[in-house]
Amino acid sequence: MNKKMLVLLPVLTLLASGLAGCGGDNNNKGNQPTEASSDSTETKGTSGTPVTLTVEVFDRGIQGQPDLNNNTWTRYINENFGKANNAVVKFVTVPRSQEIDKLNVMMAADEAPDISFTYDSATVSRYAKINGIMPLDDLLEKYGQDLKNYLGETVLTYGQFNGKQMAIPAKRTSLAWIGSFIRKDWLDKLGLPVPTNRDELYNTLVAFRDQNPGGVDGVIPWGLAATGMNYGTGNLAESFWGEQSEEEFVTSPNWLKPGNKESLKFLNKLYNEKLISPDFALDKTAKQADADVTNGKVGFFSANWDYAFRQNISEPLKANVPEANFVPIDTFKNDEGKYKKMVYNENGVNVFIPKSSKNAELAIKYLNWMANPDVLFFLQYGEEGVNHKMVDGIPQVIAQTGDNMQTSPQNLDYTLVVNGVELGDQEKNIKALSASYSGLEETAVQSYKINTTDGYTAFFYDTPNEANIKFGKTLGDMNKQMTDKLIVCKPSEFDSLYDKLVDEYMAAGGKAVMEENMKIYEAMQANKK
Incomplete structure (x- = not known):
């Protein structure tokens, strides 16, 4: 993994080295x-x-x-x-x-x-x-x-x-960051394999919705919460992203990455087919998503790599639904056959x-x-x-x-x-x-x-981006609002809304941040020569 090939959040590559002589005695x-x-x-x-x-x-x-x-x-x-x-x-x-x-x-x-x-x-x-x-x-x-x-x-x-x-x-x-989990007991009950790509996941979510293997009131195939909380979209976007140069990849916002629009369109399709938590955008603390998971209503979700095993999730779930069994999966495969995902930097x-x-x-x-x-x-x-x-x-x-x-x-x-x-x-x-x-x-x-395989890390800028300091909070808030709006809008409105929101984002500081990223990146490359 190349430290430079990364996006906007800090993440890491797997280090095999460590301290000798620490442990045993x-x-x-x-x-x-x-x-x-x-x-x-x-x-x-x-x-x-x-x-x-x-x-x-x-x-x-x-x-x-x-x-x-x-x-x-x-x-x-x-x-x-x-x-x-x-x-x-x-x-x-x-x-x-x-x-x-x-x-x-x-x-x-x-x-x-x-x-x-x-x-x-x-x-x-x-x-x-x-x-x-x-x-x-x-x-x-x-x-x-x-x-x-x-x-x-x-x-x-x-x-x-x-x-x-x-x-x-x-x-x-500890290098893993985001993971995805699925109810293995539901798969077994329906005779389905663990999904290994988007199409298989989609078909599995439809089966969860239509056949309700848990026999619950209000089954939720994919548990989601408001953007910025746990219960996100995992590495779905990466599975859609197309090819870019290194400079384009590390300096441009995700909104401009080839394929990003299609990744949000996929989520919009799932939402409109009732495959995603219906009121996820209102769940700004993820408490509702936690309740849905621990009450046995959710078949699949993405969150921190260890979220399904934490006591606040695993213990109440076991008490409420003893047979429930979440297992980690890799299901968002890209065109190269890779499961690209963010991991923490070193x-x-x-x-x-x-x-x-x-x-x-x-x-x-x-x-x-x-x-x-x-x-x-x-x-x-x-x-x-x-x-x-x-x-x-x-x-x-x-x-x-x-x-x-x-x-x-x-x-x-x-x-x-x-x-x-x-x-x-x-x-x-x-x-x-x-x-x-x-x-x-x-x-x-x-x-x-699983969640340190095919990982990539965020690019480290050695100089502060003044535009990001100025516009960062505004852009961060816009990121969340844009994502939620695009997931829940009518499919017929999606394309025009995406373009409109991205234009607004770039005008609100996104362009300034990107241009300064490019200047810092180019200066860093020049200093290496």
Whole structure:
């Protein structure tokens, strides 16, 4: 997969590489201090008043969560990194739902933590442009060799702006994004095979509608919610897209891609034939779609690759319809015989050091320390028998409240150098990731592998697109409204409505964003020569 061959959202390619030596007996490390590698630059035995290193952490507002500045994980950090460096690591909480707004306020007041982060690359690029964050090349070279080796050149590239390393992107190990699921028990009842292309899916949806294999009131062949929520259209559009040059593909909006109009027309046909949730456009929280699925009314849907296996879906569905069995499928095949789909980019959260920080050296030492496989293992899994149990060589988190609670998957809010399970081997990572879906582990593994096949990632622009900053929210809102309108309109009105809406979209900023994308893309290509 080529990082450049991508669309508008951040996504990833499958990395086979990982940390060596992490896994097997890491669980025996407990709370013991981890020795630094031979080339570590940690300063030990420093006297004097401890330095306070401030580190951002998300407050996700989880019920029963611990004190985010004083828990099992923060005490481990201060015991093993803090004492060795005569430092106190203090965590600055930021509400997850307001992280950009809060970060902007702190940056403007020169009060941002020494180690700050965001998932929004555009925000980092804006800070870089106004000289609000530190270039990290020299610091990494001097204090971050373990970190550089762990992340690798590809991941680090995502934190480079105008040729300088301005951010430290976390390595993302969980790469699947969107998946599709179908009621296998309904297929079996009707004697139908698993559909492998659009035509087969269409015929299956018609059979679900006409024969109602679940015997439910108000059968819904394809469960859909308002655009922008789970229960979307999966990789349907990609199966229609025609050939484009690389530059056209990465710089133009989806609305201008060859075949995109036909993909929406296909959905319009399904809607008008009562094969899609009738009131999907009103379901702006996806709660109705959740209810329809868990009550056994839905035969097929697309959502996050693991959505069908999550407890809030799998448990009520099993209680309501014990025989129900959703399985992952690949059904949107393109003309080349591929199942093209978005996957996540290799990078996760963007970590940076504000220009106002007085502790940049210590900050890089902290991230470098965290790249140690023993440190990562403890922060993700804790102590065996207390925080996790080993099953067939794979650690499984023991869910808890209070001090030992992890408020995010794999404790990612405290493991800033990695997003996702890190056991040093991608197959182990996938098994560990799937272990959280009790009773559905093998199905989850199958879904993960399906949804990282034929994947492509979003193109990374190393310069902020000012037009996108200006028009992005408006265009995002228009995207949702346009899609929903086109699905529900009368078939006779579809062509003219599509053309009209696309013209309005381009006039509202779409053209300006595309033209600036082209300029940035061409400049990046020229710099490579």
